[in-house]
Amino acid sequence: MTAPWHDVEVVWPDGSKSEDGIRGSDRDHALENAEWNWISGNPYGRAERIEYVGPSPTPVDWWAAHSVSADDEVDVL
Numbered sequence: 001m002t003a004p005w006h007d008v009e010v011v012w013p014d015g016s017k018s019e020d021g022i023r024g025s026d027r028d029h030a031l032e033n034a035e036w037n038w039i040s041g042n043p044y045g046r047a048e049r050i051e052y053v054g055p056s057p058t059p060v061d062w063w064a065a066h067s068v069s070a071d072d073e074v075d076v077l
Helices: 027-040 059-067
Strands: 005-011 017-023 049-055
Touching: 005 027, 017 027, 027 049
Parallel strands: none
Antiparallel strands: 005 017, 005 049
16 A cells, blocks of 8 residues: 655745645654655755644645636536
8 A cells, every 4th residue: 555645844944835745644654755855855945844744635736736726617427
């Protein structure tokens, strides 16, 4: 079974933040994976820290929520 998604905020040294979705079996596992992706395993620009936001909706729901504006016409299958 695939691990569920969790939402995190990546905090950069200049104080700016970006959102990311990370898989993990639980909160701690998701934070561990995010820290690897953005701090210890990233040689190109390391984040200052990772903040846990919470469990994420399924990826299909996330993409639907983030890629369509209220004014868009959408065909529902």
